Amino acid sequence: MTQSFANRPRRVAVITSNALGDTLLLMVIVRNLLDHERDVVVFGRAAWALRGWFRDVDIREIPAEDRLCAELAPFDIVLQMHDHQPVRNLPAFHPNVRILDPLTTDIWNRPMVTRFTDFCRAEFALDEVGTHNGLMPRVGLQHRKNTRRVVIHPEASTSDKRWLPHRFLRLARHLERWGYEVAFVMAPEELARWDTLLLSRFAVHTFSNLDGLAAWLYESGWFIGNDSGVGHLAANLGIPTLSLFRRRAVAQRWRPAWGNAQVVLPWQWLPGASLKERFWRETLTCSRVLSAFARMTEV
Numbered sequence: 001m002t003q004s005f006a007n008r009p010r011r012v013a014v015i016t017s018n019a020l021g022d023t024l025l026l027m028v029i030v031r032n033l034l035d036h037e038r039d040v041v042v043f044g045r046a047a048w049a050l051r052g053w054f055r056d057v058d059i060r061e062i063p064a065e066d067r068l069c070a071e072l073a074p075f076d077i078v079l080q081m082h083d084h085q086p087v088r089n090l091p092a093f094h095p096n097v098r099i100l101d102p103l104t105t106d107i108w109n110r111p112m113v114t115r116f117t118d119f120c121r122a123e124f125a126l127d128e129v130g131t132h133n134g135l136m137p138r139v140g141l142q143h144r145k146n147t148r149r150v151v152i153h154p155e156a157s158t159s160d161k162r163w164l165p166h167r168f169l170r171l172a173r174h175l176e177r178w179g180y181e182v183a184f185v186m187a188p189e190e191l192a193r194w195d196t197l198l199l200s201r202f203a204v205h206t207f208s209n210l211d212g213l214a215a216w217l218y219e220s221g222w223f224i225g226n227d228s229g230v231g232h233l234a235a236n237l238g239i240p241t242l243s244l245f246r247r248r249a250v251a252q253r254w255r256p257a258w259g260n261a262q263v264v265l266p267w268q269w270l271p272g273a274s275l276k277e278r279f280w281r282e283t284l285t286c287s288r289v290l291s292a293f294a295r296m297t298e299v
Helices: 020-035 045-049 065-072 112-124 165-177 188-193 196-201 210-218 229-236 248-254 273-283 286-297
Strands: 011-015 039-043 058-060 077-080 097-099 146-153 181-185 203-205 220-226 241-244 261-264
Touching: 011 020, 020 039, 020 045, 020 112, 020 229, 045 058, 045 210, 146 165, 146 229, 165 181, 165 286, 181 210, 210 220, 210 229, 220 229, 220 286, 229 241, 241 286, 261 286
Parallel strands: 011 039, 011 077, 039 058, 077 097, 146 181, 146 220, 181 203, 220 241, 241 261
Antiparallel strands: none
16 A cells, blocks of 8 residues: 555665665665655765765664664664665564665666665655765865876776776776876775786775775776776766776666766677676777777766
8 A cells, every 4th residue: 555645754764785886876865865854864884984975964883783673763664775784684673674675676777876766756755856865075175186197996896897907907008198197996905916017007095994085086087997886986976987887788777877977888799698798808998998988088
C-alpha cells in the first residue's frame, strides 16, 4: 500500500558505503532530504572523513555494534547501500531498513544518480529533486590553482578495473611533453604494486586521509584515472575528469555524475561482454586516452 504524505519517513538515518564513490552518490539522497526539511543523520567512514566538505550535514562515525540499536532508535527509517557493509544484518538493529542495492539493477541502465533521485521521489514524495550532493569547498582553497597539473590515479578497488601500468607511464610521458605537470596519486598501501621506474620518474602523492586528498585535488587542474571513487571525488570537486571504463554499459551506470566528467572506452570491436571485459586493457590504447583528454581540454 502506498504511504500517505503524512506517513512518509521524516527522521532518516543514512549509513553510507565503505566505498568512496558510493558514498558521494548516496549524499545526493541526503542533500534532497535536507532540502525538503527532513531530519537526516549520516553514519559512515568516508562521509566522516569528508565531514568538513559537507558542513551543514550531521555526519557521525558508525557506532559500535552494542550501541547501534540505541543510536538508530530515533529514526523512522534507515538506509544503507548494501546488505553486507558497512553494517551486516542491519534489520537486526532497526525495524525499518531499506537496502538500496536493488537500485543497481535497472532495465534501462540509467545513471546511478538518476536512480537515486527517482528513489527520493518514490520513497519520500519529494516533488523537486536535484543531482547535487551538497559538497562545498573548504575555506581558503583556490579552485584549480595549479591549472597545468594533471593528476593520474592508476589504481582502483579491484584489479579488473585497472588499466595497464606501462600505458599509464606512457600516458604520463606524453602529457609531460605537452607541457603538463604530471602527478600520480595513490594510497600508501598501493605503492608496492608499482615499480621504481614510475616512482622515481614522476611525482607520486599519498594521503593519510580523504580530507587532505580532497584539498589537493581541488587545487589541481585535471584528473585522469580508472573507474574509482577518487574519480568521483575529483568530478564532484569540479575538476575536469577523464575516467577509463571497461564497457559502455558499466560507464553509463557508474560514471561520475558531476561537472566536466568524460569517459573513454576501449575499442568496441570485440564481440560479447566477456571478451570486452577480458581484453579491455589491451584495446584501450594510450593514443585513445590522449585523444579523449585533448578533446576534454577544449571544452
